Amino acid sequence: MDGWNELDRRTRELSDLRGAFELLSWDQETQLPPKGVAARGRQRAALEGVLHERLVDPRLFELLLRFQGERGLSPERAAWVRVLHRQAERARRTPDRLVRELALATSEAVEAWRLARAEGRFAPFEAPLARVLELRREQADALGHGGTRYDALLDVYEPGATLASIGPIFARLVPELQRLAGAIAETRPEPLRPFVGRRFDLARQWDLSLTLLRAIGFDLQAGRLDRSTHPFTMRSHATDVRVTNRFREDDPLPGIFGALHEGGHGLYEQGFAPSIHGTPLAEACSFGLHESQSRLWENLVGRSLPFWRAFFPELRRLFPESLQGLDVERFWRAVNEVRPTHVRVEADEVTYNLHIALRLRIEQALISGELPLAELPSAWNEASREILGLVPPDDSLGVLQDIHWAWGDLGYFPTYTIGNLYSVILARAAERELPNLWRDVERGELSPLRDWLRRKIHARGRLEEAEATVRAAAGEGLSEGPFVDYLWRKYGELYGVRR
Numbered sequence: 001m002d003g004w005n006e007l008d009r010r011t012r013e014l015s016d017l018r019g020a021f022e023l024l025s026w027d028q029e030t031q032l033p034p035k036g037v038a039a040r041g042r043q044r045a046a047l048e049g050v051l052h053e054r055l056v057d058p059r060l061f062e063l064l065l066r067f068q069g070e071r072g073l074s075p076e077r078a079a080w081v082r083v084l085h086r087q088a089e090r091a092r093r094t095p096d097r098l099v100r101e102l103a104l105a106t107s108e109a110v111e112a113w114r115l116a117r118a119e120g121r122f123a124p125f126e127a128p129l130a131r132v133l134e135l136r137r138e139q140a141d142a143l144g145h146g147g148t149r150y151d152a153l154l155d156v157y158e159p160g161a162t163l164a165s166i167g168p169i170f171a172r173l174v175p176e177l178q179r180l181a182g183a184i185a186e187t188r189p190e191p192l193r194p195f196v197g198r199r200f201d202l203a204r205q206w207d208l209s210l211t212l213l214r215a216i217g218f219d220l221q222a223g224r225l226d227r228s229t230h231p232f233t234m235r236s237h238a239t240d241v242r243v244t245n246r247f248r249e250d251d252p253l254p255g256i257f258g259a260l261h262e263g264g265h266g267l268y269e270q271g272f273a274p275s276i277h278g279t280p281l282a283e284a285c286s287f288g289l290h291e292s293q294s295r296l297w298e299n300l301v302g303r304s305l306p307f308w309r310a311f312f313p314e315l316r317r318l319f320p321e322s323l324q325g326l327d328v329e330r331f332w333r334a335v336n337e338v339r340p341t342h343v344r345v346e347a348d349e350v351t352y353n354l355h356i357a358l359r360l361r362i363e364q365a366l367i368s369g370e371l372p373l374a375e376l377p378s379a380w381n382e383a384s385r386e387i388l389g390l391v392p393p394d395d396s397l398g399v400l401q402d403i404h405w406a407w408g409d410l411g412y413f414p415t416y417t418i419g420n421l422y423s424v425i426l427a428r429a430a431e432r433e434l435p436n437l438w439r440d441v442e443r444g445e446l447s448p449l450r451d452w453l454r455r456k457i458h459a460r461g462r463l464e465e466a467e468a469t470v471r472a473a474a475g476e477g478l479s480e481g482p483f484v485d486y487l488w489r490k491y492g493e494l495y496g497v498r499r
């Protein structure tokens, strides 16, 4: 096909440049000596500039337009053209000036956010955040939307999703979660503090992370584990996927669930079919679908009783003294404790999505301009009281707790809930197709589930959008029903409450 070889060559070069860029970013978070920060900033900006130039190259666009109308393309090639065209089109619509101004505004906002959070007051963050908001609104208009700027931003992270599609899901989900959290609170559960005063050797926690990564099928010959302040997953290529984790000496749970969460992301990145490596299809469909993979391993598997029947003996072998008096059932209860908290990242499965509903309401009002920035802290506290039933004692535990808005990530938070909902929809489909699933998990045999996900989700990459991919795998698209059923079943048993 005339011109396809050139498109192929240009595409693979873009993919290699991106892989190099990712590696520089990973290195910055895990290895970079402090004096290297400024030089690394320039290196990343330079490479980003090259990437942008290649992506907006008129010749690339011409080729994409030619093949967009081509009838004889295979489904893989048609998807390739669709995905790359979307990327090129978005890059072309965002002026260079806006990219540079956003980079500057967000780095200033991050600095101001750190200061504001340390001081526990919003004021120092207000002006820098106002600038970020202004630029993101401008970007939303440049990208284009059907009248709702928020949709253009949401679409960056979750292609195809709109406020009209996710709004009603949140509207049904929130009262269900409040009802369940309320029923649990009425039982007045005693707080479980199984690890108070105990120590968990950090080297052994590191070994445990590796054991868990291997158990879920993460390939350590095509990936590695490192430490960072905030766990994350990076792919330079599907054959080089790096996850990070962090550990606390007085509590093994962040390390355990960090490994399962990032490992779940890592499996997705390692799982693209070799036939699509180096193409625009070797990418997750959306942030929401990505999060569904981490949540599935972290929560559906990692907080289940069968999983701990298999792995609690290993835990006891590693920490015999610190786990004295704890059996598998009590440990399982401890990792599923429901307790409302001000802080999203500490939230349990039941209340987590209430934190997201709160953020969705606020950021939507910020982007539309309905909510003036000066009123943000009081609006946050009011929404927190209404949705979570808690009023934060100060802004650090309230509106300043997340870094996302300083980064400019508005429209991102809903993907966490989308991921949670998809994780249950997919786990249910896997249960139907793998009748021995939980018996296998109980024996520590996790590969049938991993292989199912690989086949149904990972290998396909971006051949279709997220919702179509899930529909093909599970026979249903995004909704809150399965998630709500799952929570009532699980927490009904744990807390003795009924729907």
Ligand SMILES: [Zn+2]
Pocket: 261, 265, 291, 294
């Ligand atoms: Zn995640």
